Amino acid sequence: MKIKVIVTLKKSVLDPQGTVVQQALNGMGFNNVNDVRQGKFFEININEKDQKKAEEKVDEMCKKLLANLVIEDYKIIGSQ
Amino acid sequence: MNSSVITFPGSNCDRDMDVALKKFGFKNKMVWHNDIELPKSDLVVLPGGFSYGDYLRCGAMASKSKIMQSVINFAKSGGFLMGICNGFQILTETKLLPGILLRNKHAEFICKNVFVKINNTENNYFKNIKKKTLELHIAHNEGNYFCSNEQMKEIEDHNQIALLYSDENGEINQNCNPNGATKNIAGIFNKKKNILGMMPHPERMIDSALSGEDGSIFFKNLVNNLK
Numbered sequence: 087m088k089i090k091v092i093v094t095l096k097k098s099v100l101d102p103q104g105t106v107v108q109q110a111l112n113g114m115g116f117n118n119v120n121d122v123r124q125g126k127f128f129e130i131n132i133n134e135k136d137q138k139k140a141e142e143k144v145d146e147m148c149k150k151l152l153a154n155l156v157i158e159d160y161k162i163i164g165s166q
Numbered sequence: 167m168n169s170s171v172i173t174f175p176g177s178n179c180d181r182d183m184d185v186a187l188k189k190f191g192f193k194n195k196m197v198w199h200n201d202i203e204l205p206k207s208d209l210v211v212l213p214g215g216f217s218y219g220d221y222l223r224c225g226a227m228a229s230k231s232k233i234m235q236s237v238i239n240f241a242k243s244g245g246f247l248m249g250i251c252n253g254f255q256i257l258t259e260t261k262l263l264p265g266i267l268l269r270n271k272h273a274e275f276i277c278k279n280v281f282v283k284i285n286n287t288e289n290n291y292f293k294n295i296k297k298k299t300l301e302l303h304i305a306h307n308e309g310n311y312f313c314s315n316e317q318m319k320e321i322e323d324h325n326q327i328a329l330l331y332s333d334e335n336g337e338i339n340q341n342c343n344p345n346g347a348t349k350n351i352a353g354i355f356n357k358k359k360n361i362l363g364m365m366p367h368p369e370r371m372i373d374s375a376l377s378g379e380d381g382s383i384f385f386k387n388l389v390n391n392l393k
Binding site for chain 2: 152
């Protein structure tokens with residue numbers, strides 16, 4: 087199965103990278119961009135046919151490595 | 167006194183740390199991240215650098231290295247474990263220390279000397295240091311200390327703040343906060359004070375040919391306290 091995960095900074099956490107990207111976009115003439123938040127996207131190919139089991143494993147991976155729950159949230163956004 | 171410095175792929179302050187430890191009387195061994203056993207040590211150091219190219223999050227991959235299980239066991243049984251810069255980031259990723267180091271507030275790499283106030287001297291790292299502040303070097307992109315409100319309450323309740331960015335006289339204010347760190351935090355301990363993580367590099371300030379010698383004060387004191 088292929089599981090797709092996004093990891094995003096929690097709303098309360100400052101995102102200097104996102105701010106710099108927003109400033110660059112404004113500088114390029116995209117004046118209506120008010121805010122940018124940068125995150126991470128993972129596509130995990132796992133040798134498991136059962137969707138529920140595969141998602142449970144990926145959930146464990148997120149908690150143990152892919153996300154740091156002090157500052158980040160994660161979400162499985164697709165399985166196929 | 168026996169010490170060990172762990173080298174991860176991408177560590178680049180490991181040899182500076184080796185020089186510093188030996189200069190002040192430690193018998194130091196370099197340990198490769200893929201080793202499983204830790205040599206007999208009174209002190210283990212996770213050095214600065216860019217372990218695993220800072221992939222995923224700074225320190226995240228190194229925290230899962232083979233040697234880390236021995237390092238974690240060593241620290242949990244009361245061994246003295248110190249993480250400098252990237253080493254501090256690794257310690258937060260192993261959860262041996264609370265919180266995390268975020269990207270610097272102004273999105274710039276900072277490389278300069280700073281003053282840090284010693285906030286707690288009731289531990290083997292800073293006990294008997296007479297100076298109130300030390301001038302040390304920082305060089306990092308992710309040194310902005312952050313933790314949850316619950317973690318901060320625990321840190322303060324257990325007096326875990328080790329170092330604070332300050333001016334030369336020990337005054338704490340935003341003008342001397344280089345990276346946006348919560349409460350100007352430059353270094354913290356675990357509850358038992360045997361684990362120390364800090365962003366400044368004492369190993370860069372141990373020779374008059376370098377830009378200062380306050381690192382010498384730290385290492386001389388440390389070797390005496392651990393005897």
